[in-house]
Amino acid sequence: MSNARKKKSNTSELERYISELEENKxxxxxxxxxxxxxxxxxxxxxxxxxxxxxxxxxxxxxxxxDDREHSTNPSTSDEKPQPKKVSIESLLLIEGERExxxxxxxxxxxxxxxxxxxxxxxDGKLVNANRKVNIYKYPIAGKYNIKLYSTYNGRTxxxxxxQILINTAIExxxxxxxxxxx
Numbered sequence: 069m070s071n072a073r074k075k076k077s078n079t080s081e082l083e084r085y086i087s088e089l090e091e092n093k094x095x096x097x098x099x100x101x102x103x104x105x106x107x108x109x110x111x112x113x114x115x116x117x118x119x120x121x122x123x124x125x126x127x128x129x130x131x132x133x134d135d136r137e138h139s140t141n142p143s144t145s146d147e148k149p150q151p152k153k154v155s156i157e158s159l160l161l162i163e164g165e166r167e168x169x170x171x172x173x174x175x176x177x178x179x180x181x182x183x184x185x186x187x188x189x190x191d192g193k194l195v196n197a198n199r200k201v202n203i204y205k206y207p208i209a210g211k212y213n214i215k216l217y218s219t220y221n222g223r224t225x226x227x228x229x230x231q232i233l234i235n236t237a238i239e240x241x242x243x244x245x246x247x248x249x250x
Contacts, residue, residue, distance in 0.1 A: 159177045159178070159227075159228060160174055160175070160176060160177070160187070160214065160216045160227075160228045160230065161173075161174075161175040161177055162174055162175075162214075162230070162232060163175065166232060166233060166234050166235060167209075167234065167235050167236065168206055168207060168208055168209045168234055168235070168236050169205055169206075169207060170205065171203050171204075171205055172203070172204055172205065172206070173201055173202070173203060174187055174197070174201070174202045174203075174204060174214075175200060175201050175202075176197060176200050176201075176202070176216065179199070179200035182220065183218045183219065183220045184196065184198075184218070184219040184220070185197040185198070185216065185217065185218055185219075186216075186217045186219070187202060187204075187214065187215070187216055187217075188213075188214065188215040188216075188217070189204055189206070189212060189214060190212030190213040190214050190215070190231075190232075191206065191210075191212055197216075206234045208234075208236075209234050209235055209236040210233075210234055211231055211232070211233050211234075212231065212232055212233075212234060213229065213230075213231050214228075214229070214230050214231070214232060215228065215229050216228040216229075
């Protein structure tokens with residue numbers, strides 16, 4: 069009987085060992101499945117971040133690859149020259165009386181001669197703006213959607229959009245009345 073008990077004891081130990089191995093195998097599969105799930109979620113998140121850039125802070129940075137900063141310091145002469153980065157704020161200042169047939173100034177605050185600018189005055193005219201201050205007159209009153217574009221190396225970006233209201237000025241004697249209806 070002692071051999072029978074030993075066999076039974078060995079068999080129950082073997083069954084317990086096999087049971088532990090199967091449990092460890094289930095845990096390992098569960099851990100592997102969880103790890104694969106986390107990797108997939110991480111890849112989806114990374115894909116989303118890379119395909120959906122953060123909202124603009126109001127500034128675009130255009131790197132001019134053809135303009136290099138060159139160091140005259142001999143200790144840094146082995147370093148590669150870095151491209152200059154020019155910050156272009158998406159801002160167009162508008163000054164002047166906003167009345168029909170009055171000169172209005174459109175000021176490109178970050179004007180750079182290396183960049184080609186265009187202003188869409190919202191009345192069907194798209195004009196090359198080759199200077200910092202541009203003057204324009206609206207012949208009739210109305211609401212106009214103004215857009216500022218920049219082009220560099222064949223790449224065009226819309227930098228600024230703004231709606232303005234142009235009024236009609238009516239002179240009566242020495243007084244000027246503003247007619248906001250059109």
